[in-house]
Amino acid sequence: MNNQKAVVVFSGGQDSTTCLFWALREFEHVEAVTFQYGQRHLEELHVAKNICDQLKVTHHELDMNLLNQLAPNALTRKDIAITEGDDGLPSTFVPGRNLLFLSFAAILAKQINAKHVVTGVCETDFSGYPDCRDIFTKSLNVTLNLAMDDQFVIHTPLMWLDKAGVWELSDQLGAFSFVKNNTLTCYNGLKGSGCGECPACQLRQTGLEKYEANRKKVRT
Numbered sequence: 001m002n003n004q005k006a007v008v009v010f011s012g013g014q015d016s017t018t019c020l021f022w023a024l025r026e027f028e029h030v031e032a033v034t035f036q037y038g039q040r041h042l043e044e045l046h047v048a049k050n051i052c053d054q055l056k057v058t059h060h061e062l063d064m065n066l067l068n069q070l071a072p073n074a075l076t077r078k079d080i081a082i083t084e085g086d087d088g089l090p091s092t093f094v095p096g097r098n099l100l101f102l103s104f105a106a107i108l109a110k111q112i113n114a115k116h117v118v119t120g121v122c123e124t125d126f127s128g129y130p131d132c133r134d135i136f137t138k139s140l141n142v143t144l145n146l147a148m149d150d151q152f153v154i155h156t157p158l159m160w161l162d163k164a165g166v167w168e169l170s171d172q173l174g175a176f177s178f179v180k181n182n183t184l185t186c187y188n189g190l191k192g193s194g195c196g197e198c199p200a201c202q203l204r205q206t207g208l209e210k211y212e213a214n215r216k217k218v219r220t
């Protein structure tokens with residue numbers, strides 16, 4: 001897959017950062033796109049930009065604030081319980097959000113002449129959205145190719161991994177410490193290991209502990 005160009009859907013969280021490292025291994029030229037949609041914490045955008053700067057990856061920010069018009073509850077009501085969706089976004093967000101994000105990422109890919117779109121969606125850990133399922137991304141892939149008369153390939157390297165598996169992948173990519181220290185998953189906007197209490201931190205921490213326990217077993 002060398003000698004080709006890829007766009008990574010990137011939030012600055014553990015999953016999409018692991019995808020970014022994966023893409024940097026697989027493709028010669030990688031750019032990242034972050035969707036700005038009124039995140040609870042602007043910090044997310046800074047973190048995403050900062051990671052791209054560190055990795056010397058061109059970073060695109062696309063304004064998706066129109067999503068707020070479709071799902072005001074998720075962003076304005078703090079009493080709604082939040083559980084983690086793909087890419088660390090609140091699960092209370094707009095149904096079909098991933099459909100939109102991937103479509104916009106593909107349009108961007110078309111413009112910069114990239115054939116590959118990489119996303120950290122995953123069926124395993126999340127009860128979540130129908131548009132994170134493998135069958136959906138394959139279906140959208142066909143649709144996007146028809147829509148733009150092109151031969152895009154959507155890659156989902158995390159599709160069948162649990163959180164421990166994502167840590168393992170980052171380790172294989174030589175990015176374990178980087179992901180551990182530089183990414184933001186926490187709903188309270190704290191980088192690295194985060195607040196330790198929100199659902200996103202707990203999921204991340206449980207996965208990390210499981211992976212570290214497995215790693216010890218393998219080594220001893």
Ligand SMILES: [Zn+2]
Nearest residue numbers: 186195198201
């Ligand atoms: Zn947290």
